[in-house]
Amino acid sequence: MASVRFTVTPTKAEDLPGLSDTSPDLSSRSGARVRFGSRESVNRSEPLSETSGGLTTTAGGGGGTETPEHSNTDQGDGNSKISSVYINNSHGMDDDDFYDRNLALFEEEMDTRPKVSSLLNRLANYTNLTQGAKEHEEAESIGEKKKTGKSPQMGTFMGVYLPCLQNIFGVILFLRLTWVVGTAGVLQALCIVFICCCCTMLTAISMSAIATNGVVPAGGSYFMISRSLGPEFGGAVGLCFYLGTTFAGAMYILGAIEILLMYIAPKAAIFESKHPDGEGAAMLNNMRVYGSICLLLMSLLVFVGVKYVNKLASIFLACVIVSIISIYIGALVSAFKPPNFPVCMLGNRTINGHEIYDSQCAKTVLVLIKENEERNNTNFTITNETITVGPTFDPTHTPLLSERTTSLWKQFCQGPELNSSCDEYFMTNNFSEIEGIPGLASGIISENVWSSYLSKGDVVEKGSLSSSHFSHPASTHQPYVFADITTSFTLLVGIFFPSVTGIMAGSNRSGDLKDAQRSIPIGTILAILTTSIVYLSNVILFGACIDGVVLRDKFGDSVNGNLVVGTLAWPTPWVIVIGSFFSTCGAGLQSLTGAPRLLQAIAKDNIIPFLRVFGHGKANGEPTWALLLTALIAELGILIASLDLVAPILTMFFLMCYLFVNLACALQTLLRTPNWRPRFSYYHWTLSFLGMTICLALMFISSWYYAIVAMVIAGMIYKYIEYHGAEKEWGDGIRGLSLSAARYALLRLEEGPPHTKNWRPQLLVLLKLDEDAHVKSPRLLTFASQLKAGKGLTIVGTVVSGNFLHSYGEALAAEQTLKHLMDKERVKGFCQCIVAQKPREGISHMIQSSGLGGMKPNTVVMGWPHAWRQSEDPQAWKTFINTVRVTTAAHLALLVPKNISLFPSNSEPCTEGYIDVWWIVHDGGMLMLLPFLLRQHKVWRKCGMRIFTVAQMEDNSIQMKKDLATFLYHLRIEAEVEVVEMHDSDISAYTYERTLMMEQRSQMLRQMRLSKSDREREAQLVKDRNSMLRLTSIGSDDDDDTDGGERDRAVSGGGGGSSEHHRRVQMTWTKEKTSQYRATHSGCSTPEGFRDMLSIRPDHSNVRRMHTAVKLNEVIVNKSHDARVVLLNMPGPPRNQEGDENYMEFLEVLTEGLERVLLVRGGGSEVITIYS
Secondary structure, three states, X not given: OOOEEEEEEOOOHHHOOOOXXXXXXXXOOOOOEXXXXXXXXXXXXOOOOHHHHOEEEOOOOOOOOOOOOOEEEEOOOOOOEEEEOOOOOOOOOOHHHHHOHHHHHHHHHOOOOOOHHHHXXXXXXXXXXXXXXXXXXXXXXXXXXXXXXXXXXXXXXXXHHHHHHHXXXXXXXXXXXXXXXXXXXXXXXXXXXXXXXXHHHXXXXXXXXXXXXXXXOOXXXXXXXXXXXXXXXXXXXXXXXXXXXXXXXXXXXXXHHHHHHHHHOXXXXXXXXXXXXXXXXXXXXXXXXXXXXXXXHHHHXXXXXXXXXXXXXXXXXXXXHHHHHXXXXXXXHXXXXXXXXEEEEEOOEEEOHHHXXXXXXXXXXXXXXXXXXXXXOOEEXXXXXXXXXXXXXXXXXXXXXXEEEOHHHHHHEOOOOOOOOEOHHHHHOOEEXXXXXXXXXXXXXXXXXXOOOOOOOOEOEOOOOOOOOOOOOOOOOOOEOEOOOOOOXXXXXXXXXXXXXXXXXXXXXXXXXXXXXXXXXXXXXXXXXXXXXXXXHHHHHHHHHOOHHHHHOOOOHHHOOOOHHHHHOOOOHHHHHHHHHHHHHHHHHHHHHHHHHHHHHHHHOOOOHHHXXXXXXXXXXXXXXXXXXXXXXHHHHHHHOOHHHHHHHHXXXXXXXXXXXXXXXXXXXXXXXXXXXXXXXXXXXXXXXXXXXXXXXXXXXXXXXXXXXXXXXXXXXXXHHHHHOOOOOOOOHHHHHHHHHHHHHHHHHOOOOOOHHHOOOOEEEEOOEOOOOOEOOOHHHHHHHHHHOOOOOEEEEEEEEOOHHHHHHHHHHHHHHHHHHHHHHOOOOEEEXXXXXXXXXXXXXXXXXXXXXXXXXXXXXXXXXXXXXXXXXXXXHHHHHHHHHHHHHOOOEEEEEEOHHHOOOOOOOOOOOEEEEEEOOOOOOHHHHHHHHHOOOOOOOOOEEEEEEEEOOOOOHHHHHHHHHHHHHXXXXXXXXXXXXXXXXXXXXXXXXXXXXXXXXXHHHHHXXXXXXXXHHHHHOOOOHHHHHHHOXXXXXXXXXXXXXXXXXXXXXXXXXXXXXXXXXXXXXXXXXXXXXHHHOOOOXXXXXXXXXXXXXXXXXXXXXXXXXXXXXXXXXXXXXXXXXXXXXXXXXXXXXXXXXXXXXXXXXXXXXXXXXXXXXXXXXXXXXXXX
16 A cells, blocks of 8 residues: 655744644644655555654754655745655656646646636736636737736725716706706606606616626726627617717817807807897807817817826816805805896896896986086986886976987887887887896795796797787897797707716726725715706706796896806806806816727727727827727717707717616526626616616607617617627627527427428538538538528538547538538528438438427438449448438438539529429429429529429329319419320330349449458358348448448348358459459359349339339420429339339439439428418
């Protein structure tokens, strides 16, 4: 018995006293390493001593006795390295391999199945994650040296919550929320905000589930969707998200320019229009010019370095928070001391404050004229006179009062005179001033509860003020506040929705988080709750503090051009103006920073070929080309120049992205894939479907035509990726859905046999490969594609001779060859390659095992064995007949195209001609169905169809023709019908001679193909001729393929119970050996043999069969010599296998003289019906 040596190496000197021979548990000592080594090389007769069988301890710090013959310790880096004299190291193993001897059972697979310790070491840093992510392995194998960066330290608040707040709060809150509240009313505005916030909240729940189901690297939402729904959906939705982010950048820039030109520096406008109708166009041109300049500056800033953008982000976020706080403080202050923002009204119509040049909201004013002064030197005094009756001053007073018209009078009347003709509405209504900000305690919310939608060109009116209306509309030349666009609930949804986007900011930063799977759900959901509360409370505050006409005044014209939300702010409107300007600039910078990185992530995935160039960038990885494309697309948005037109565009793209996030979560949950194990457990598939439904509804609610355009764009990208073949396998949910759907469908198909109406040929195409693994008859696959026309199941199979363990590589190569040919011929289907010792057994196995459930092949397509008469491939025809028998036994249909090389290719359509069907026996209607299926393909579409049937003497051929025409009419098949009469005739001499030649040839081949063992047996049984023919039948399965001239054959003897073993015989037929064989053996070379052969009388059944073949061939050639293809019933093989070779001869005679023949053998079931 071999002894075992324990070598213990403690890493601490203080461990030494604890080690003794009596210690039961060596492994419990911390720092000790225990190694087991076999002592088989030691002399077994040597008695076990303390040094040989005991413990030897060696310490790096001394204190142990070192025995050179037993152990050797190298102390270089502090780690002891041990090599034992008892270990056979003749294989040149590294010393480290000795440490893994306790895993010796698995050592041969260590390269493909690593140790757990090495795997955990690779998983220590999740950025090097390779398990289940092949693309990451490929990226790391390039050899890039990873910089040892700092470990991520950002928590939930700084890493997720604040970035989400910054991305969600934006331009819409400051520029459009007041207008949304005024137009839709408080109730509908709450509804709009609630729907949008519900949409993002449900999406955040789905996103949290996906984000906590593993590591989410850069790419954020794109990565989640593509890995959950596959490359096609991932690419389509990723590009939509990219376009949405890019247009968001354009929207933020337009918002910043609107704030600049409207509220900060109105004088900076380049284009000005003196005509009121041209003011809108001039403003759009200003937006385009300044927006383009701003985009250029921002792009340069992003190009120079993202670190500057990140440094500015905190400043911009502070601006947003200060602005929002000032709104709340202003609303509370307004309850006690409302700010003074008077709004001038004419009747119930709002007057544009910019048009009141003299600050007089009145028709006329009383002017005090001092004595002894010139008339033109006047001192104006406001008396707030708004009545249109005559002068009311007292001429007895020393100060002279004069009534003068205001600037508003001049705009409504044809002149400044008091007696000039004026607008009728102006004459019948008086001016008044109302408080623009009545305050929180004013009860103004009761007026703002209900909606007040306007059409383009309508005047903003206050419903509670009385006025006398006239039929004529207000002119745009008059100084009213007009609605610039036609509003509706759906439009407001599309405009408001961008203000709730930005929820992906946390998932995009997962690499910087200390605990991403905890921080992302908490931070994102808290940010959405915060912003939702802010939006909902602001809707109520705006409705309760600001008058409706001011709310509906989008640009603040009624309050002298102030930002409407700024009028509520405390202590000054400039807090909101400056804060909103910087926040929109910051949001624009964030969009221009994030969008190029998203495009770069899509490009690097290499799923969209034309985007590959955008995957490259600067040396530090900055996406230069992607930034350039982003700037160009954002410029398109800026050229639109209207914030209200750009917002619905990005709404569509964001909604589509959120829709697919919800779909991904719902699919993964319903499919219950084993890898779906999110840490975030507060999700449910019903919530995901609800979120998906809301997203879809919002898309069509906000703008149905934009929704259709966005879906068409996504669909085109999807089909493009699918067409170009995204060779990515990401374990996506769509693949899981396909598997579930396939399983469900297969189980449904299994419930019962298919009805005749649903029968279609499910093909198993048998192809043969030559020595170089090339397909011998590729045109066979072409014919199959023409027959299928792209529909149904097609399995292409081949058999590789050999042992599966040794021929697995050949089988893979053969499978790749078949796939390449299928792609070339555009055949949709599957490959199956079987390795078998005998080809006929492989084909039999394939026919039995192909398919699954109800999707099994019902039709076998195989080629005709060419040159079967020659001895170069003696087994081809035997395999062919065996396959015919197997398909018959399996009740499968069989199609055998003869002269397949002459069949037309897919690029050679037949412009004319006929498909001739010779319907001799009925075997399920295959002959009727096949021409119809062929004519669905462009190659055979222009061919006519002729059906011939054979009438015997006792048949009524006229009635047969009528019945056949009626039958085809009910089958809805258009074809010409002809009944061919075959008269009984005597067997011709040609038939007799042909049969005789066939049988003589068969006997000659039998005798020439005898192996040595068979010849010995024949010598013993030469007197019994029938017995000899039975034992040497070449139809038996014992005669197998020869390989390199060697034949392996087993013969079992019946008489006497004796049997002979397998013998290997060299059968190289040279001229000398043949003559020697003829001289030494009795056979056909002797005079007796010749007389024996010449005395053969043909078998009567063979003569009858040959007679049928000859007669049918004469008729078919006579009628169908010009047909494009002839479809013909294929007779079955003989039940007695001795007549196999004769069967091949019958088929040759039957099809002689025909260019293209398709032999058809039905499967025994009806495949066509006259019923609907």
